[in-house]
Amino acid sequence: MDALEILFTASFWVAAIRIASPLIFATMGELICERAGVLNLGIEGIMTAGAFAGWFTVYSGGDLWAGLLVAALFGAMFGLLHATLTVPLGLSQHVVGIGITLLATSLTYFIYRLALPEVTSPPKIEPFQPLPIPVLSRIPVVGEALFTQTPLTYLAFMSVAAVAWILYRTPIGLAVRAAGENPSAVEAQGISVTGIRMGAVVVGSALMAVGGAFLTTSAFNSFFFQMINGRGWICIALVVFGSWRPGKALIGAVLFAAFDAYQVRLQQISGGLVPYQVFLMMPYALSILALILVARRAAYPKALMIPYQKGER
Amino acid sequence: MRLEPKPASSLAITLLFPLAAAGTTLVLTSILVLIAGASPLSVFYLVAKGAAGSQFAFLETLTRATPLIFTGLAIAVAFRAKLWNIGAEAQLYIGGVVTVALGTGALPLPSVVLIPVIMVAVMAAGALLLLGPAVLKTRFGVDEVVTTLLLNFIVLLFVSMLLEGMLKDPMGLGWPQSQKVIAEAQLPRLIQGKRLHCGFVIALASAVLIWVVMKKTVLGYEMRAVGFNPEGARFVGILVDRTLMKTALLSGGLAALAGFSEVSGLKGNLTLDLSPGYGYSGIVVAMLAMLNPLGVIASAIFVAGIFVGADAMSRAAKVPSYIADVMVATSLLTMVVAILLTRFRIRWR
Numbered sequence: 001m002d003a004l005e006i007l008f009t010a011s012f013w014v015a016a017i018r019i020a021s022p023l024i025f026a027t028m029g030e031l032i033c034e035r036a037g038v039l040n041l042g043i044e045g046i047m048t049a050g051a052f053a054g055w056f057t058v059y060s061g062g063d064l065w066a067g068l069l070v071a072a073l074f075g076a077m078f079g080l081l082h083a084t085l086t087v088p089l090g091l092s093q094h095v096v097g098i099g100i101t102l103l104a105t106s107l108t109y110f111i112y113r114l115a116l117p118e119v120t121s122p123p124k125i126e127p128f129q130p131l132p133i134p135v136l137s138r139i140p141v142v143g144e145a146l147f148t149q150t151p152l153t154y155l156a157f158m159s160v161a162a163v164a165w166i167l168y169r170t171p172i173g174l175a176v177r178a179a180g181e182n183p184s185a186v187e188a189q190g191i192s193v194t195g196i197r198m199g200a201v202v203v204g205s206a207l208m209a210v211g212g213a214f215l216t217t218s219a220f221n222s223f224f225f226q227m228i229n230g231r232g233w234i235c236i237a238l239v240v241f242g243s244w245r246p247g248k249a250l251i252g253a254v255l256f257a258a259f260d261a262y263q264v265r266l267q268q269i270s271g272g273l274v275p276y277q278v279f280l281m282m283p284y285a286l287s288i289l290a291l292i293l294v295a296r297r298a299a300y301p302k303a304l305m306i307p308y309q310k311g312e313r
Numbered sequence: 314m315r316l317e318p319k320p321a322s323s324l325a326i327t328l329l330f331p332l333a334a335a336g337t338t339l340v341l342t343s344i345l346v347l348i349a350g351a352s353p354l355s356v357f358y359l360v361a362k363g364a365a366g367s368q369f370a371f372l373e374t375l376t377r378a379t380p381l382i383f384t385g386l387a388i389a390v391a392f393r394a395k396l397w398n399i400g401a402e403a404q405l406y407i408g409g410v411v412t413v414a415l416g417t418g419a420l421p422l423p424s425v426v427l428i429p430v431i432m433v434a435v436m437a438a439g440a441l442l443l444l445g446p447a448v449l450k451t452r453f454g455v456d457e458v459v460t461t462l463l464l465n466f467i468v469l470l471f472v473s474m475l476l477e478g479m480l481k482d483p484m485g486l487g488w489p490q491s492q493k494v495i496a497e498a499q500l501p502r503l504i505q506g507k508r509l510h511c512g513f514v515i516a517l518a519s520a521v522l523i524w525v526v527m528k529k530t531v532l533g534y535e536m537r538a539v540g541f542n543p544e545g546a547r548f549v550g551i552l553v554d555r556t557l558m559k560t561a562l563l564s565g566g567l568a569a570l571a572g573f574s575e576v577s578g579l580k581g582n583l584t585l586d587l588s589p590g591y592g593y594s595g596i597v598v599a600m601l602a603m604l605n606p607l608g609v610i611a612s613a614i615f616v617a618g619i620f621v622g623a624d625a626m627s628r629a630a631k632v633p634s635y636i637a638d639v640m641v642a643t644s645l646l647t648m649v650v651a652i653l654l655t656r657f658r659i660r661w662r
Contacts, residue, residue, distance in 0.1 A: 041458065081646075085646065085649070085650065088314050089316070089650065089653060090316065090653075091649050091650070091653060092649065094397045094458060095392075095596070095600060095645070095649055096646065096649065098399065098593075098596055098645075099642055099645040099646045099649070100646075102593065102596075102597070102638065102641070102642035102645065103639065103642035103643060103645075103646065105638075106635050106638030106639045106641075106642055107345075107639055107642075109633075109635045109638070110345065110633050110635035110636055110638075110639055113633035113635055114348070114349055114633055117631075117633075194314075229466075230462075230463065230466045233459055233462045233463055234463075236458075236459050237459055237463070240456070240459075275474045275477070275478065277470040277471065277473050277474040277477075278474070280470050281466075281467050281470045281471070284463040284464075284466045284467045285463075285467060287459070287463055288455075288459075288460055288463050288464075291449075291455045291456070291459060291460065292449060292453055292455055295449075295453045295454050295455040296453060296454070298454070309315060309316065310314075310315065
């Protein structure tokens with residue numbers, strides 16, 4: 001097959017949308033945290049914990065939706081820990097975030113080994129099945145790509161709409177945005193900056209964990225070590241790329257996933273001329289490139305990474 | 314709730330809080346041990362015994378501490394200037410690459426010349442690797458946390474490519490591993506027949522040297538000033554960007570030495586499992602040492618001890634050895650809280 005032809009096949013776009021789905025959840029999660037003024041570097045670990053929690057719930061007999069709920073709860077728990085340390089205590093968001101990633105990852109591996117001591121190949125579960133939307137899924141290419149996915153993918157797209165609506169159309173969204181831009185103005189309105197920020201980190205982290213759980217309950221059917229493999233860090237780059245706007249971040253995630261799906265296919269037709277590692281490097285290199293391209297005009301939330309103390313200034 | 318700065322704490326307080334952090338970590342991990350169905354006391358006893366219970370165990374701990382001292386120093390130096398270098402893992406691997414590129418016979422020199430040449434080249438490579446993110450940070454405002462993290466993945470894939478290509482050992486039976494470095498490029502063992510090697514001494518010397526740089530030189534003062542308050546530093550005429558570049562060079566070079574010392578002192582060749590995450594554990598080492606270069610020695614030995622001890626314990630008590638990573642991560646978080654409490658008091662009001 002020709003390198004260009006790939007772009008016009010439905011299977012390519014179906015794969016791209018599937019690859020984008022966990023990134024969309026996690027990117028929305030990170031976006032909420034950063035909009036409120038908190039950089040959450042725990043994302044990689046929280047996604048790992050979510051992937052495991054979702055899979056393990058189903059493996060121990062729970063249903064798939066229960067798995068998602070448990071994953072979200074675990075994410076929220078780690079989010080609460082992150083928020084407690086960084087918001088009222090004002091500790092370095094960089095150090096705490098890395099700490100949460102290390103803790104969530106190692107705790108997950110510990111529990112995995114405890115639950116399945118002797119297992120070498122991880123047991124499988126019955127994952128979410130594709131749910132074609134009647135009529136819409138018959139549209140060639142676009143319909144197939146968007147409407148023959150699993151329910152979780154639809155949920156990922158809906159989460160973007162929900163986040164955008166909440167951020168721009170509700171008082172709570174206004175408070176979240178203001179907490180990331182000008183916290184003293186929020187406090188002047190009689191709203192607690194601490195409360196808003198902590199809430200945003202907890203909710204955002206729950207979304208990240210659902211993104212992780214997508215991998216085990218919708219994309220693959222079991223849990224592997226290192227399965228997040230840098231996806232969390234890429235989501236942080238996607239938030240910057242989307243200049244902290246849900247819609248732009250969604251486009252970024254889909255473009256990125258399309259590129260990822262493309263390099264896999266390119267790898268197959270390149271016939272080993274180029275070392276496969278070069279293809280695997282591309283997503284990470286692309287993230288760095290995207291950061292460079294956007295950084296100059298990036299409109300960071302002005303209070304991002306700046307701890308706030310009531311009554312100061 | 315408010316945080317109020319405390320007047321300078323006494324030495325007793327400064328030591329008490331870190332100890333309390335260690336205690337909290339022990340209590341929290343005890344819960345996991347109980348869930349695993351073992352007794353915390355016996356597990357911690359086994360960890361301590363496995364880490365320092367015999368000459369063999371203690372030498373093993375020091376061997377494991379060696380790369381951690383290098384990465385810990387690299388991160389302590391960078392974090393002091395608030396340059397968030399999370400890429401020590403990549404810098405370590407680049408150090409390993411340069412060591413085998415020069416040390417497998419390309420330079421037929423006697424040991425006394427070859428080893429310093431390799432060390433200089435290794436440090437230059439590691440320094441250059443961190444210089445990229447540092448330039449992106451100062452010139453374009455790209456956050457270095459994400460760039461250094463992503464570089465870890467890129468570099469590991471690059472190393473994998475080299476080990477299946479240019480650096481592949483033809484006698485390696487198809488395994489992705491490099492040739493062994495020649496005898497002249499090997500760091501001698503400290504004790505005949507034991508694994509502890511001269512890399513440990515170099516690590517100790519580096520820690521002392523970095524301590525002198527941080528405390529007694531203009532560069533050290535500038536780095537601390539930039540980390541404490543970049544605006545203030547700029548106001549008093551410190552070239553902030555240039556200081557960050559120098560910090561990056563120093564930090565990247567130190568982390569790369571970890572890769573050199575592992576290849577040249579211990580493993581002899583480069584494989585993809587050269588580091589079980591020394592770059593990331595270095596963050597914990599640096600934080601536990603409160604970014605003090607001499608403290609890094611103690612905290613690296615402590616962290617190495619947990620890993621070595623947990624391996625031994627895991628075999629005896631059937632508790633997954635991942636408990637070591639949990640302990641290390643928990644102590645990072647309890648330690649940052651402890652450091653906060655030595656500097657501030659919390660007022661509930």
